[in-house]
Amino acid sequence: MNERRTPVAEKSTSSLGRMLDVLDLFDDNRLTRTAEDIATELEVSLPTGYRYVRMLVEAGLLQRVENSHYTLGPRIILLDHYIRKADPVLREGIPVMRELVQQTGFDCVSSGLFGTQLLDTHREAGSTPAALAYGRGRPRPLFQGAAPKVIVASFAPAPLHKLFDARHAEIVRCGLPSEWSDFRRYYAAIRKAGHYLSVGELEPQLAALAAPIEKSEGGVWGAISLVLDTARLAIVDTDRLAHLVKDAARRIGDRLA
Template structure:
């Protein structure tokens, strides 16, 4: 495939990146303007993506994401090794604690929850599978970023400095690095009303066979319920589950 064809394919696929919580419907005209392509090119893109089931045209000539996305998500769940090996341990944690158990992973610059097991009193979470979470708030985000290679962490700071400041974190690299180094040393992070004011979470990293951090395992409940819990007793439970999952990934 030529460089020109590669570029055209990448531009066409970038149509999918336009969809977000803030905007779920796009016309061909709006896509043309957003991507800086001609209107005929925009129509060609949406037709090709529509034929593949990745877009669906509504009666008002507005396009939404298509049903093929749902099918692909099903296949992703089936193929995800963390879910294949981790769900039994997540269910055991829920049984032991009564709290929700969530696994999260970093994909590029997006932090996503990939699975949730519900506890006896399910938490009212604003974020769920597929909805990107803030990169610099909450237990899962903190333990994942703490385990990143230094160059990758530095790049995230450089490219998201405004978000870092909004999260109340240091924006100078030495202090930023020390902040995450301490979390990595602790091996856990307790978030108390940080991501959502009514919720608390205890998160630990999930490691791959080579020791690299591939995600986070979190126990989530209300601030009130977590307030009466001894974190020093809760931490070994979730750390043991994370270790068991990592061992099976090997």
């Protein structure tokens, strides 16, 4: 399922902003673009589209591939390296995630909400790494899976209601309550439990148990999840896993505080 994006024409009005909107035109379905595509999508003239492309290529944010097509450029790889090093959740969380993997043998994944997109930011592989369809940087559905649910459960009533109204069709499509009162109770129960176990919600063969990394001032930094094959659920103590994941998330939160 692809994340719903705001049309680029609604995002920016400045010339610089419109040029940077070019980067939002690339996704899993459109990995390359022509200058003509870009001009059409941004609703600018063809010369302006070519100018945007030229400037982004010079900055290393785009690169030319074949048949006059362009894709995201190598500078983004460099920037991602700096993002990883500067990310406080990864800096404080990776050592704790590694301990959790050693304790359980399962993969441990950190996730966060960036704007309206739920992204995995890091994965520590277990003894038998799971085959995950999602990885760092690929947007995940917001209403399926353990990590998204514990993050959304942290929302205060007003932003949760706004999310409910804005993405109601997607919520219903994902099998969640269609009425606001039921939807609110659903997430309140997850918040009270402090964790969530998803079984086959995102990928049929996988289960995940997640807990939120809470901020001292309210809200969350993100979530960490243990990922395992659904077949393993019959032979593992999920209550103990929940305790371990919640404790690890709490320790990361304490370090960040």
